[in-house]
Amino acid sequence: MSTYSDPPSGSFQLSMLINDTRYRSYTFQFVALLLLVLGMAYLGWNLVQNLAAAGLNISYQFLGEPAGYDINQTLIPYTSQSSHWQASMVGVLNTLLVAFLGCIMATIIGVAVGVLRLSNNWIVRQLMSIYVEIFRNVPVLVWILIIMAIFIAVLPQPRDFRGDDAEASMFLNAFAFTGRGFYSPAPIFGPGSGVVVAVFLASIAGIFALRNYATKALYQRGQLIPTLWPSIALFFIPAILAFYIMGRPIGLEYPELRGFNFQGGVFMRNSLIALWFALSIYTAAFIAENVRAGILAVSKGQTEAAASLGMRPNRIMNLVVLPQALRVIIPPLISQYLNLTKNSSLAIAVGYMDLTGTLGGITLNQTGRAIECIVLLMLFYLTISLVISALMNVYNNAVKLKER
Amino acid sequence: MAEQAQELTVSDEVAIQINNMNKWYGSFHVLRDIDLTVYRGERIVIAGPSGSGKSTLIRCINALEEHQKGSITVDGTLLSSDLKNIDRIRSEVGMVFQHFNLFPHLTILENCTLAPIWVRKTPKKEAEDIAMHFLTKVKIPDQANKYPGQLSGGQQQRVAIARSLCMRPRIMLFDEPTSALDPEMIKEVLDTMVELAEEGMTMLCVTHEMGFARQVANRVIFMDAGQIVEQNEPEEFFNNPQNERTKLFLSQILGH
Amino acid sequence: MAEQAQELTVSDEVAIQINNMNKWYGSFHVLRDIDLTVYRGERIVIAGPSGSGKSTLIRCINALEEHQKGSITVDGTLLSSDLKNIDRIRSEVGMVFQHFNLFPHLTILENCTLAPIWVRKTPKKEAEDIAMHFLTKVKIPDQANKYPGQLSGGQQQRVAIARSLCMRPRIMLFDEPTSALDPEMIKEVLDTMVELAEEGMTMLCVTHEMGFARQVANRVIFMDAGQIVEQNEPEEFFNNPQNERTKLFLSQILGH
């Protein structure tokens, strides 16, 4: 209800700024904009004043200067002589790493719990709802700290593995669960290992081809070819054969207690595990609820209709219930991923060097460039969340049920 | 026409045999001592007040609900907890629900071909031909590539019928197929069902459409409180009900 | 009775004057060159096929929609973008919607007193007296302290009429007031409207209730494609329509 172009042709009066629907909204918007600009200007002016008083300025030059500190977990080459920018990149990758691992694990646990909450087994149902209620009603920070505390207080430290009658020993002589993290053997690729890897990749391609072929066979000839066991066989057998034929080119490097720590093998730091695990179980509690709601949202009539067409329960699940449930589940699932990513900034509580730990932590402190660092930090998270919501919109539009 | 249909198709072969069947929900006795023989080609209409167990009865036939006492034999197969038997019976018996229960994420055509492909292992091409055949029969071949949400209620119910037919059932069960529809649409669906009846399909139909019952049924069964209270040929049933409850019910239904 | 009502109340004073009014939704031309003069005390029924712009026309009169060309004068006030004028017109003109649009969180009485208190600044006590007066008039004084959700559709619509009347409008607009109602309830609402008509209220009513039109209208306006296609006294309009479209429409409506 705003503009009438024709009837009133009288001259403009000031009161029309408030009383005339044509101008009123301009007036309001102008006032709002003015207030906003004034507010911004006021804050900006304060900033300038305060910076001047403290003799500081805003500059991003520090990003190019050597960071000077070391980071324990780096996915890209980094030394204390690398720049603050590189340190931030290490942080970005660490954030993405824990977020990625967390999303996967949270999905697995969450889907399992959500499905089990609908199980017809009473005890399991009760256990699962206890799990969900306990985990989502306690702050995730508490879970992170508890898991970290378990590492510090309960698990044996490397020194406990030392000596002849050590208090702790390695599992299968290959895996060590220590208070500092988890050590496991790492593969070493010897000559000829390329062939094994290639065979393995080929058999994965083979699995896809097999499934493709099976669908085709069903569609074209009405022949139902089993895929599960052949896929499993295809997954393992060719690679194992190749492994022995090539003379076992891939060896394992076992972690070994040398000096202060275990050396060799793959090391997963306690801070990463604590953060990863806590974020996963916390988020999984929410995902479980989404999954449950999604499955319940598919009406019983759908299952019955499918059953009365002669379909077996697992087919009904795959062909009828899941495709519909997923549309309901995926949007909240993605926002849970987003939450998990944002919550990963709590890394700082256990000293995991994600972006909040590097750029927002040590760099900020050592350089004193608080404003600059926090602006960059926020930009990073903002970018992630914008990207994720854009993806979500694309998905929502793609799967929207067609309506009249 | 009704007379003609009756004479034409009923054979002596038994399609469904229910003996002394009882069912409880918890301790609530929903179906009591049901005895019923349906011959091949028969069209039976089941009527009765709400909660009398009509839906439960036909859902038992399809093993959507299990019964606790007595026996149900469909097409010579005894309905037991054996999965094989259940599967066999379900593929013999088609069912149409009150709320259509089409799969909203699949097109009309996919709705119709899903079960033939995955259960009957019909090649896709062939399944589509069959589906188009039945869609043509229910007069909506042109909607094949739309989604259920894009159709009217009457069209959706006709798709549901076509979907059942694609499995080539020998028996069709209908549970109030028209009660969720607007008046204009009821007719389209009933027409489809009449056509089906004329082809000799064995049908059990829960409905309150007495016109339909008169036109196509061989037999009307009246249920109350989980029991079969009265059964008779339609004309007799409507004109000369015997049981008090039947009379009361008919006076309500027809007066309305 | 219809004759009597017509003679009794129409005066020469103009209540609504619409000149050459046009309205677009985006680039879609919904109302085209509407010219209409409504005299005080006139009861006008607007009919026309769906989408012909009937609702849009009366919503323009109440400034719920803006028009883009031409002028609308209500009770001597030119409808312009001046908020003061809009407010004045809205408190002169009452409107009743198809879906009642009662406020579900307020009791019937509060629904009726809200606008008098806040817009007319009537003291609460007085507003309640007025409200009870009109609620009595629409025959539901005893429901005053219930919530809208507790009333039947017909009762709700009568509350909606009472609510409008509480603002003491000089003109009432009705947009298909009975089309969302069950048949039994339509009569109660139409009765209320007839009563209102008899008291000489100026009324513009979009409706397909041709009985009502015959009984109370001074004039029937037929719209199609955003234009006034034909207008006439009811008897003439129904018995002797001139325009092809009117004829077609009347044959559908009356045949239905």
Place this chain on the structure above:
Amino acid sequence: ATLDDVKARGTLNCGVTTGLVGFAAPNANGEWEGFDVGVCRAVAAAVLGDPTAVEFVPTTGKTRFTALASGEIDLLARNTTWTFSRDVDLKFEFVGINYYDGQGFMVPKELGVSSAKELDGATVCIQTGTTTELNLADFFRANNISYEPVPIETNAEAQPLYLEGACDVYTTDASGLAATRAAFENPGDHVVLPEIISKEPLGPLVRHGDNDWADINRWVLNALIAAEELGVTSANVEELASAPGDNPEINRLLGTEGTLGEMLGLDADWAKRAIMAGGNYGELFEKNIGENTPIGLARGLNAQWTEGGLLYSPPFR
């Protein structure tokens, strides 16, 4: 100006550590005590006349500078190392040095390590946002050995990590190590390695730009140091201040001669009150971290220049 703010407020907001026994930690009654706390109290006594008019704000290595820069605290006395960049780039004003220190390493005795050079592959607990973090990186790089940093925020967090063995080594200022070790159940099970890998002159600091406030803090600290040099103690300061004595510097310091207090914008008794608050530098040292305390630090570099140390207050003149 800060002085006016402090006077108007009636309390001095003083930033200290979140807890390092001997330097700053609340005792059983919740009262803060320690060597750094002594500086805060002396300033409060000089400025406000009441050594208890201090609001202690616990800060971590990370939060201390923002707390000071944002004005949340008036004075930061938190074993903070005077470095070029903190002084020049971060725009702070160090008002002096109250403890000459250096970075050391502490390891459990059972590891049998005797030199920092043997720490190859060790896991090291380190407080983030400190100079020690940077020194550590430099030290290991220079010696071309590897290590694994475990960043932590406060000394308190470091203790369980170190004691439970989640890190092999704990490194911070040697004084901090001594204080930390003193709080252990069995201090004897841990050794501080001989290497001191850096210079860590610790001192109180204020915001850049308020020279008057900086002067007050600087000269309160100098007064404490000079008092020890001149033999003025909390025991005799009352008497010495009652009447001008024969040492003109003491007279000027205690306000019985000259107008030093006035120049600072305070009254004549400012230094007397500061000394009475907790004693002169030597007394503070002995009481909080000296050899007779559990922490047991020797004066070492922190002896008066007259005794071979580095403490050297500019003259009160």
Place this chain on the structure above:
Amino acid sequence: MSDTHAQSVAFVRDTMIPEQAPPASEAGIIKWMRENLFSGWFNTILTLVSLYFIYQIVTSAYPWFANGIWTTSSLAECREALDGMTGACFSVLTERWNQLLFGFQYPNDAYWRPTLAFFLLIVALVPVLYPKAPRNMLIFTAIYPFLAFWLIWGGTILIPIVAMLGFVGGYFAFKQFDHQSFAMGLLAGVIAAVVVWWVGGFATGAAPNLLALEAVPSRDMGGFMLNMILGTVCVALSLPIGIVLALGRQSHMPIIKWICVIFIEFIRGVPLITLLFVANVVLAYFLPPGTNFDLILRVIIMITLFASAYIAEVIRGGLAALPRGQYEAADSLGLDYAQSTRLIIMPQALKISIPGIVNVAVGLFKDTVLVSVISMFDLVGMIRGPILASTEWNGVYWELWGFAVFVFFIVCFSISKYSQWLERQLATDHR
């Protein structure tokens, strides 16, 4: 009867079959167990695994609880008392009870004040949370914030009284002019409130010790009390802001709409931790030189902004769920924007949004523990800092963290149960 034939045999029942009990296998505990625990091999395995799991938990937790020691004053003593048995040192809770609840700086003799404030909070919340409670209890709810302020922060009672009088005066002035126009009312209200505060300022200045409780600076707040303060204050403050933002986002005026959209999306896009960093390290730069809010206040500002963005989204959902007809009916009755929003739209939209708002509140309450990351001593901060680091209790993890889990679980779980209850209530309301 099995020979019933359509063409020949009609059937009429003359005696009705009575209801019978189900066969034995169809009732009772056996059937229940068979259906719920042992239907099929997979379920049986699940049941056994679950039972084993429960057994493990119980057998390991029971002695721990049962042997719990409640009275020692340090971990060493406790270990001694346990003498090698498994058992919990709950004495850390008893000994540090006050610190866990109130932080370590709140004056000991004033503990009754926040405690009282807490219980009064429950009373004040009753009429808000329980729609059937007597309406005039809302008066107490309105007084509560001022009372709680006085109890917790102390100082002269004049300050909260003057503050309250300001609001009361503002309210009456608003009422007076509200009938003219909402904007006028608002203006009059603000002016009246400011006048009252200004005049009241002299009164407080004149009698700074009237009925004074010992003043406690914000910095000394800690423990669970701090979580409660942050939670309640921020939720309460974020509601009005959230409403304004939601209205703004629904507005037809593009500039206003975009301001709100950008604000909301920005806040929702960044983690709360970064906003707390802002409160902690950069907010001061944006305030006028010389002002110095204390940290609690800055944190409250940021958490409130954070919560208001989320609440705005919830309310926007409520607004969107309202049928258009409600807006039109209000318009056609001649109500202006402010009136229709206040009288018609908001009451309905808020009601729809209540469950969502409660969810935001629970989330926010959990998020208050993040302040421990910027070294404030809330419950988690106390545990991580002063308590775990103290020589006496260095190493008691399970008891302390178990306590934190317990406390948060109790509060959050009951709030979410409440919200579910309310949802059911609202679904049946006025029908």
